[in-house]
Amino acid sequence: xxxxxxxxxxxxxxxxxxxxxxxxxxxxxxxxxxxxxxxxxxxxxxxxxxxxxxxxxxxxxxxxxxxxxxxxxxxxxxxxxxxxxxxxxxxxxxxxxxxxxxxxxxxxxxxxxxxxxxxxxxxxxxxxxxxxxxxxxxxxxxxxxxxxxxxxxxxxxxxxxxxxxxxxxxxxxxxxxxxxxxxxxxxxxxxxxxxxxxxxxxxxxxxxxxxxxxxxxxxxxxxxxxxxxxxxxxxxxxxxxxxxxxxxxxxxxxxxxxxxx
Numbered sequence: 001x002x003x004x005x006x007x008x009x010x011x012x013x014x015x016x017x018x019x020x021x022x023x024x025x026x027x028x029x030x031x032x033x034x035x036x037x038x039x040x041x042x043x044x045x046x047x048x049x050x051x052x053x054x055x056x057x058x059x060x061x062x063x064x065x066x067x068x069x070x071x072x073x074x075x076x077x078x079x080x081x082x083x084x085x086x087x088x089x090x091x092x093x094x095x096x097x098x099x100x101x102x103x104x105x106x107x108x109x110x111x112x113x114x115x116x117x118x119x120x121x122x123x124x125x126x127x128x129x130x131x132x133x134x135x136x137x138x139x140x141x142x143x144x145x146x147x148x149x150x151x152x153x154x155x156x157x158x159x160x161x162x163x164x165x166x167x168x169x170x171x172x173x174x175x176x177x178x179x180x181x182x183x184x185x186x187x188x189x190x191x192x193x194x195x196x197x198x199x200x201x202x203x204x205x206x207x208x209x210x211x212x213x214x215x216x217x218x219x220x221x222x223x224x225x226x227x228x229x230x231x232x233x234x235x236x237x238x239x240x241x242x243x244x245x246x247x248x249x250x251x252x253x254x255x256x257x258x259x260x261x
Contacts (some may be wrong), residue, residue, distance in 0.1 A: 044176035082139035
């Protein structure tokens with residue numbers, strides 16, 4: 001049995017290269033197939049007007065405006081791709097985000113820079129446009145249908161949490177090395193300061209206090225509130241008579257009691 005098994009392996013090994021060579025030699029593309037291939041490559045090189053990418057907030061299908069966010073939690077978006085007209089088209093997609101797309105995020109008119117890790121990833125993709133080949137996979141497009149292409153996580157590209165401000169996000173995608181980049185629709189959203197972040201950026205200082213007080217003493221304290229960030233902080237005022245007392249005056253009373261005890 002061992003002799004038969006070895007002989008079978010040797011026979012298969014000897015025949016397989018001949019069959020493979022014969023298959024490759026016999027299956028030459030005809031003129032129509034060559035023309036179709038060139039047409040598909042041309043579309044991938046210059047996809048504008050034929051292939052479209054659409055950006056939308058995750059979980060808000062049909063809306064291009066996400067909810068206002070405090071920026072504390074990661075913001076995610078979905079990128080869809082569609083073929084407007086023509087025959088079915090297959091392209092090589094990449095799971096590595098640096099090969100698959102490039103986002104552009106603008107805050108209050110200024111383009112934000114990528115993180116150091118994201119910049120290095122983009123530079124590597126530009127040096128090695130073919131990548132390692134492990135993340136590539138064929139993806140097919142049928143005319144008139146829309147496909148989910150990628151999830152866009154801002155924390156993969158930018159320093160988070162995002163600072164308060166008005167933002168605009170769009171993504172670009174290249175379907176063929178050296179080809180044109182197609183651009184998505186812009187998505188705008190606002191990031192507002194959370195109550196927690198506002199309180200954490202305020203420093204409260206009590207001064208001009210004695211170590212002990214007697215019952216009936218007139219207690220006078222100097223209260224200083226300092227904003228330790230470069231972002232504005234809102235403090236509600238309950239009156240304009242007693243030195244514009246902030247709404248959180250009960251906090252000051254608790255501090256005063258601690259000093260008196």
